[in-house]
Structures are given as C-alpha cells and as structure tokens.
Amino acid sequence: MHREDFPFLKTGAIYLDNGATSLKPNAVLKSMMDYYEKYCANIHRGDYQASYQASDMYEKAREVVQNFIGAEKKEEIIFTKGATQSLNQIIFGFFKNHLQEGDEVLLTKAEHASLLLPFLMLEKEIGIHLVYIPLSKEHTLTLEAFQNAVTEKTKVVAIAGVSNVVGDHRPLHEIGTFCKEHNIFFLVDGAQSVAHVTTDVVKDSIDFLAFSGHKMLGPTGVGVFYGKEKWLEEMEPLEYGGDMNQSFSSLGEVSLKSIPARFEAGTPPIAEVIGLKNAIEYLEKIGMDVIQSHEENLKQYFLEQVKSLPQIEVYNASVSGGTVIFNIKDVFSQDAAIYLDRFGICVRAGNHCAKALKEELPVQNTVRVSFYLYNTKEEVDKLIEALSKSDTLYDVIL
Amino acid sequence: MNQELKRQLILENYQHPFHRGLKKEAGYVVKNTNNESCIDNLDISLKVEDGIIKDATFDGEACAISTSATSILLRKLVGLKVEEAEKLLQNYESMIHEGPYDEALLEELLAYQDIYLQPNRKTCALLPAKAVHEILEGR
Numbered sequence: 001m002h003r004e005d006f007p008f009l010k011t012g013a014i015y016l017d018n019g020a021t022s023l024k025p026n027a028v029l030k031s032m033m034d035y036y037e038k039y040c041a042n043i044h045r046g047d048y049q050a051s052y053q054a055s056d057m058y059e060k061a062r063e064v065v066q067n068f069i070g071a072e073k074k075e076e077i078i079f080t081k082g083a084t085q086s087l088n089q090i091i092f093g094f095f096k097n098h099l100q101e102g103d104e105v106l107l108t109k110a111e112h113a114s115l116l117l118p119f120l121m122l123e124k125e126i127g128i129h130l131v132y133i134p135l136s137k138e139h140t141l142t143l144e145a146f147q148n149a150v151t152e153k154t155k156v157v158a159i160a161g162v163s164n165v166v167g168d169h170r171p172l173h174e175i176g177t178f179c180k181e182h183n184i185f186f187l188v189d190g191a192q193s194v195a196h197v198t199t200d201v202v203k204d205s206i207d208f209l210a211f212s213g214h215k216m217l218g219p220t221g222v223g224v225f226y227g228k229e230k231w232l233e234e235m236e237p238l239e240y241g242g243d244m245n246q247s248f249s250s251l252g253e254v255s256l257k258s259i260p261a262r263f264e265a266g267t268p269p270i271a272e273v274i275g276l277k278n279a280i281e282y283l284e285k286i287g288m289d290v291i292q293s294h295e296e297n298l299k300q301y302f303l304e305q306v307k308s309l310p311q312i313e314v315y316n317a318s319v320s321g322g323t324v325i326f327n328i329k330d331v332f333s334q335d336a337a338i339y340l341d342r343f344g345i346c347v348r349a350g351n352h353c354a355k356a357l358k359e360e361l362p363v364q365n366t367v368r369v370s371f372y373l374y375n376t377k378e379e380v381d382k383l384i385e386a387l388s389k390s391d392t393l394y395d396v397i398l
Numbered sequence: 399m400n401q402e403l404k405r406q407l408i409l410e411n412y413q414h415p416f417h418r419g420l421k422k423e424a425g426y427v428v429k430n431t432n433n434e435s436c437i438d439n440l441d442i443s444l445k446v447e448d449g450i451i452k453d454a455t456f457d458g459e460a461c462a463i464s465t466s467a468t469s470i471l472l473r474k475l476v477g478l479k480v481e482e483a484e485k486l487l488q489n490y491e492s493m494i495h496e497g498p499y500d501e502a503l504l505e506e507l508l509a510y511q512d513i514y515l516q517p518n519r520k521t522c523a524l525l526p527a528k529a530v531h532e533i534l535e536g537r
Contacts, residue, residue, distance in 0.1 A: 334461045350437040398405045
C-alpha cells in the first residue's frame with residue numbers, strides 16, 4: 001500500500017530488509033528539505049523567525065512522539081542519534097548508578113547487541129548478574145519462562161518488544177504489569193516494535209523505551225528514549241556541552257538544565273527530528289493496526305507459497321509478525337542473499353546482530369525477510385519464484 | 399582459465415573441501431579468520447616442521463568463495479617451504495588486488511582471477527590468506 005509515496009521503490013528493487021532500515025516516504029524527505037530551505041536555523045538560541053520556527057517544529061516533534069508511544073509528559077521524550085545511543089544512555093546513565101553487585105538483569109539470548117553489550121560491560125564493571133530467560137522451542141519468549149526466571153534478586157527486565165531475528169512479539173503488557181507489581185525496572189528495546197505495532201508505555205508499565213527513527217520511515221541519525229519522569233530526574237547525562245547546562249564557572253560550579261534538555265547536549269539532529277515527526281504522522285494516518293496485520297498477512301502468504309519448495313527451511317513459521325528467517329538447504333545464507341540480489345531482492349543474511357542467539361538456534365546464520373507496509377504479495381511471488389530456481393544458484397553467483 | 403572451469407573449481411571445493419575438520423593436536427597452530435564486514439568465520443590450522451608445511455586443515459562457516467578459496471589454498475600449501483608459501487600468498491593477494499602475478503604459480507587459484515569485478519567479494523577470497531600469514535609469521 002501507498003507505494004507511490006516511496007521514491008526508492010521506483011528503482012524497481014524489492015526491498016525486504018525492513019528490520020535493518022525502512023524506506024522513506026516523500027512527506028518525510030520534503031519536511032527535511034523544507035527545514036533546510038525555509039527555516040534553517042539552530043534551535044533554542046536564536047532571536048529571529050527561522051530559529052523560532054525550527055525550535056517550534058523540534059518541540060512539536062517531541063509531542064508527536066509522546067502521543068505516539070502514549071507517554072504522560074513530553075519532557076519524558078529525549079532525542080538521540082539512534083536506539084543504540086538511547087540504550088547506552090539508559091544503561092550507563094541510570095542502571096550503572098541504580099544497580100549493585102549481585103543484582104540480576106533478566107534478558108534473552110535473542111537480544112540485539114545494543115542492549116546486551118552495554119549490560120555485559122556493566123556486568124564486568126560493577127558485578128551485576130545477567131540471567132538469560134530460556135527461549136521456547138520456536139525461540140520465542142513466553143510469559144511463563146519469564147516468570148520462572150524471576151528471583152528476589154531480579155532488578156531489571158531488559159528485552160526487545162519484537163525480536164529482530166525471530167520476530168516474535170513479546171507479551172509486554174503482562175511482563176510490564178508483573179514488573180510493576182514486583183518493583184522491577186522494565187526496559188524495552190523498541191527498535192523493532194515501535195515501527196510495527198502500537199506502543200503504550202503507560203498501559204504496558206514500561207520504565208524505559210529506546211528506538212530509532214530510520215526503522216519507522218524516518219531518517220537515519222535520530223532516535224528516541226523514553227524514561228518515566230522520576231527516573232530521568234535520577235539519571236546522569238553521558239554527554240556534557242551546550243544547551244544542556246544552565247550555568248557553569250571555572251570553579252567547577254555547574255548547574256544543569258531540567259529534563260529533557262539535560263540529555264540533549266550540543267546541536268541535535270534538527271532536520272532528522274522534523275523528519276521523524278512526519279514519519280510518525282504518516283504512520284498514524286495509516287494506523288499501526290493496519291500495518292501490523294498487513295505484515296502478518298504477507299508472512300502468512302509467504303509461508304503458504306513456500307510450502308511447495310522443499311529446499312527452503314523456515315525457522316520461525318509459527319511466530320506471528322512480519323519477519324521470516326530461513327535458509328536454502330545446504331546454501332550459506334550470504335550466498336543466498338547474493339543470489340537474491342541478482343533478482344533485485346534485498347534481504348539480510350547473517351546472525352542479525354543477536355550473536356548470543358546462535359547458542360540457541362539450530363543454525364548460526366539465516367536469511368531474514370522483514371516486511372513493511374509498502375511490501376506486496378506480488379513481491380512475495382517474485383521472491384518465491386527466485387527461490388524456486390535456487391538449483392541454479394551457483395551458476396548465478398559464481 | 400575459462401569461466402565454466404572456474405565455477406566448477408569453486409563449487410567442487412566448496413561442496414567437498416580439502417581437509418575440512420580442524421586438527422588441533424600438538425604441532426598444529428590454529429588461527430581464526432573472519433570478515434568484519436560479513437559473517438564468514440573460519441579457523442585454520444597448520445603444522446609446520448623444519449620450515450615445511452606438513453599439514454593444513456580448517457573449519458567454520460563461510461560463503462562459497464571463502465570456503466573454496468581456503469580449500470584450494472590449503473591443498474596447495476601442503477608440502478611447500480615457508481618461503482614458497484609466502485611467495486604463493488603474495489602472488490595470490492596481488493592477483494585479487496589486480497596487481498601482477500605468476501599464473502603458473504597460482505594454478506587453481508586462478509579461479510578467483512575475476513573476483514575484482516565484484517569488489518565486495520575480494521575480502522571473501524582473501525579470508526584464508528590472513529590466517530595463514532599469521533601462522534607462518536608466528537604472530
């Protein structure tokens with residue numbers, strides 16, 4: 001749907017790597033050009049019209065994000081350069097000072113490097129203990145497995161809303177409610193979920209949420225983190241500089257601005273924040289429920305069609321959502337991706353940045369197809385057609 | 399070497415590689431080699447005695463180009479003196495980077511003669527060379 005809005009699709013490419021990044025609609029591109037062409041100025045510091053307008057758009061974007069994820073206050077929305085920076089700020093700026101030796105952090109081996117690695121570093125640094133919730137046979141996270149893994153020492157649950165490899169939608173509401181009742185911090189890596197399903201940080205009792213703009217039709221270079229106001233007040237900034245301090249002197253007297261400015265040192269990615277605002281407005285116009293069911297329909301359609309191809313092994317057929325991981329029998333996933341590229345089909349090969357998951361999956365590397373709102377059944381047909389001729393794969397790629 | 403022969407050599411060595419199965423016993427030196435930009439990941443082990451490569455094995459997960467290049471290279475290395483091996487590697491690397499090389503020396507490795515046409519695959523073809531260098535130079 002809405003394919004005419006996405007200029008990249010005019011190249012003829014079949015873009016099925018939305019887990020890596022998404023395409024950008026004209027509305028987003030135009031809003032960024034408008035900023036550069038019509039009111040290109042820094043925010044929060046110019047006494048002239050262009051700067052007022054830029055500041056206004058930037059702060060409006062904060063409200064748009066706030067409403068999109070259901071936050072109570074716009075001050076709880078912080079702009080960053082991406083989900084990775086967001087997660088690092090949360091983990092090193094908050095949890096480093098709120099956890100101590102022996103405290104347990106619950107996560108899974110399917111988590112992305114951006115979530116797992118900062119916690120691994122913290123484990124080495126302050127002696128917290130990372131506990132991996134066992135995954136189901138389908139490599140998904142179940143509520144039961146989560147509850148069984150909780151102990152008296154559990155202080156944080158840190159998981160993706162949607163796994164970037166398997167693609168399962170985690171039971172955020174149930175986990176969040178449990179965490180709230182047991183005074184456990186709930187951190188959600190929303191990089192793969194905010195773009196695809198409705199997010200509600202209040203309803204799901206999420207303490208911290210991180211996500212990137214570029215995976216949800218927005219530009220690269222902008223991300224968001226959400227934190228409950230009371231936690232943000234206790235969080236240390238990791239970056240110091242302009243626009244985040246109230247005053248300072250050479251004697252070391254420093255007073256910082258209030259949230260959210262305290263966490264946005266330096267000139268932020270203004271054009272990108274404006275682009276993200278337009279991306280969210282675009283998604284809202286279509287409706288997250290519509291997007292979610294469109295992706296699920298495409299996955300089901302693919303699974304139906306692929307049944308006729310015995311050489312294709314799908315690893316997450318029973319998992320809902322818009323991600324399929326598979327291999328062509330006896331073919332290295334990267335060779336499969338290179339083969340599909342010859343048909344103009346863009347997919348991802350590898351372990352998808354969840355390197356600890358290889359300890360659980362039957363295979364180390366897979367091909368990943370991840371759908372988004374602009375993908376079509378016709379594109380799935382072309383993928384199936386290319387896969388059906390995979391006996392010629394080496395003639396094509398060598 | 400014609401295109402069909404190149405393809406056959408690559409495929410044959412990918413599907414039935416030489417000495418796949420890593421030997422780690424005494425006398426073998428093992429090095430890992432991987433591409434930072436992709437997912438190729440191989441271990442290579444060499445047994446060098448009296449300045450001669452007596453045996454070479456490898457294992458791991460890698461694409462058709464990396465795996466076959468490792469297979470062909472290791473097969474050629476067995477029996478060579480260390481200096482001869484270094485010379486072979488030098489010629490091979492030069493060929494991949496479109497420099498001068500001795501065709502007679504490289505033989506089956508000429509299968510990767512045209513890999514420069516796909517620049518992103520050069521690192522695949524060079525994957526085994528890195529580990530072999532490290533082992534021979536005692537790094």
